[in-house]
Amino acid sequence: MRSLIIAQAIKRQWPESDISFILNKDAPYASSCPFPHFLLNNSPTKEVSAVNQLVSGYKPDVTIFDCSGRASQVRHAKACGSKVVFISQHKKKRKRGFSFGRLPFLDAHWITQFKFVDGDLTWLEKLKLKLCNGKAPQFIGPVFTPPAADLPAEFAQLNGHDFVLWAAGGGGHSHQGVPAIEVFYQAAKELYSPDLQHIVVTGANYQGSLTATENMLLVKSLPNEQLMTLIQHARLVVCGGGDMMGQAIVLRKNLVAVPVAKDQPSRIAKCLEQKAIYQARLEQTNIVAQAKIALEHPLKHQLDVTPGLTYVMDYFKSVLESKK
Numbered sequence: 010m011r012s013l014i015i016a017q018a019i020k021r022q023w024p025e026s027d028i029s030f031i032l033n034k035d036a037p038y039a040s041s042c043p044f045p046h047f048l049l050n051n052s053p054t055k056e057v058s059a060v061n062q063l064v065s066g067y068k069p070d071v072t073i074f075d076c077s078g079r080a081s082q083v084r085h086a087k088a089c090g091s092k093v094v095f096i097s098q099h100k101k102k103r104k105r106g107f108s109f110g111r112l113p114f115l116d117a118h119w120i121t122q123f124k125f126v127d128g129d130l131t132w133l134e135k136l137k138l139k140l141c142n143g144k145a146p147q148f149i150g151p152v153f154t155p156p157a158a159d160l161p162a163e164f165a166q167l168n169g170h171d172f173v174l175w176a177a178g179g180g181g182h183s184h185q186g187v188p189a190i191e192v193f194y195q196a197a198k199e200l201y202s203p204d205l206q207h208i209v210v211t212g213a214n215y216q217g218s219l220t221a222t223e224n225m226l227l228v229k230s231l232p233n234e235q236l237m238t239l240i241q242h243a244r245l246v247v248c249g250g251g252d253m254m255g256q257a258i259v260l261r262k263n264l265v266a267v268p269v270a271k272d273q274p275s276r277i278a279k280c281l282e283q284k285a286i287y288q289a290r291l292e293q294t295n296i297v298a299q300a301k302i303a304l305e306h307p308l309k310h311q312l313d314v315t316p317g318l319t320y321v322m323d324y325f326k327s328v329l330e331s332k333k
Contacts, residue, residue, distance in 0.1 A: 011096070011121065011152050012075045014233055015321055016044055018154070022322065023329060029067065031060055054078055061085045071328060076102045080110030087114040092328055097146075098122055099272075106146065107137050117324055118146035121317055123255065126279045151255035152317035154234040156241035164208070164226070164239065172206035173197065173300070174243040176236075178251050180212020180229075182269040184291045189269040193247065194219050196296040205304075208239060245303050247289075247296065250277040258285045259314045263307040265289050265299045285310040 016028045032039045034048035047063055049056045054077045064072060064086050072086040075096045086093050094117045097103040105111060106118045120127060127148065130138075138145055160167055175197050177189040184192065190211050197207045207225040211217075221227045231239070237256065240246055246257045247265045250273030257264045258280065265287045268274045280286045287308065289299035 010233065012073060013038075013042070013044075014152055014154050014318065015073070018318055018322060019325055020044075023325075029069075031063060052077070054082075057081055064089050064091065070332070071325070080108060083111045083114050092116040094119065094324075096121060100127060103127065103146070107134050109137070109141065112137055112143045113141040115144055117144060119149045119317070119320065120146050121149060121152055123150055123258075123279075123314070124148040125283055126276050147320055149317040149320040150314060151252060151259055152321065153237050153252075153256045153259075154232075155316065155318070156237040156260070157234060159238075160242055161235045161238060163235075167206055167208075167242075170206050171204065171244040172208055172242075173200065173245045173247060173304075174208050174210070174239050176210040176212070176246075176248045176253055177267070177269050178212055178249045178253075180215030182249065184269070188215060188217055189249070189267075189291060190215050191217065191219070192291055192293055193267075193296070196247070196293045196300065197225060198222070199293065199297045200300055205244075208243075210236070245300060245307075247300055249273060250280075254280065254286065258310070258312065259316055261310065261314075263303050265296065265303050267291050267296060283310065283312055284308070285312055 019026050020028060028044050030042055030044055030046040031053045032042060032046050032048055033052050034050060039048060049059055053060050057079050060082050068089055069091050071094060072091040073094045073096065074083060076098055083093055093115050095106045095111060095115050096119045097106050098121045103120055106115065137143065175193045177193050180190055182189040194209055197209055201224065209225060209227050210231060211219060211227060211229050213230045219227055240257050240262055241260055243262065245263050247267065248254055248257065249269035250266050254264065254266045266277045266280065267289045268277055269291060277288055281288050287299045287303045289296045
């Protein structure tokens with residue numbers, strides 16, 4: 010999704026751009042990729058020679074490794090004259106960007122997490138940068154499509170109405186055998202108020218069945234721009250501690266974050282320290298209680314945050330202008 014958001018933004022800004030993807034043919038998004046793409050039998054990370062051959066033939070101006078790629082593929086792209094960008098979203102992936110096999114060959118390393126969550130550069134990372142004369146990474150934060158000024162046509166009936174947006178991720182998370190989105194759904198029903206509407210995004214991986222009500226709309230998934238627009242217009246967002254939490258923080262939204270996966274509690278705790286969110290446990294009564302507090306006392310954090318896509322577009326502008 011992140012690479013697609015970047016590609017679409019580049020195409021909007023520079024329509025003549027030639028953009029291609031290298032994908033695993035069995036990936037769920039392979040058949041719906043709207044850009045020219047090359048399909049491989051395995052993950053591109055495992056198809057070292059195939060990827061290198063494609064890069065050799067394609068000779069891209071910029072090659073982006075989005076949390077993927079072997080060090081040998083990074084070195085090959087650089088040897089072909091390409092600018093090389095590595096994207097990481099947490100410390101494990103970030104560590105790869107600092108490996109001696111990659112670091113000297115990177116023109117940019119974008120960390121799509123807040124610095125206060127992922128932590129500043131360690132002494133070892135700083136030492137590696139110095140030894141390799143490497144490019145210091147940028148903490149660009151979440152990458153998302155800018156929200157539209159108006160609600161999507163499908164949700165036009167919400168114009169002029171307050172609504173709460175509920176989303177627990179992709180729909181595959183469970184707690185004690187109960188899908189997280191069902192806990193969210195029940196919390197939304199309990200939060201009933203005649204002057205408050207609800208949109209519940211169940212997630213593409215949710216296999217259950219929920220029933221819409223007079224003041225509750227159900228959607229399985231949404232294009233990123235539509236989702237960001239709904240976040241922008243919502244009176245309150247209730248979501249997991251993943252990408253959507255970060256996106257809502259950048260958009261300075263009133264937010265209740267609920268950990269729905271094991272890697273989320275520490276991330277949520279860091280955001281709570283910054284007074285950027287309300288926090289709730291994955292329990293219906295606690296979610297409702299925190300949502301009521303958030304509706305009565307909306308958050309307005311003072312964090313200095315810039316949308317990640319801004320940094321990305323600034324980089325491509327500099328690269329493309331240098332070619333003129």
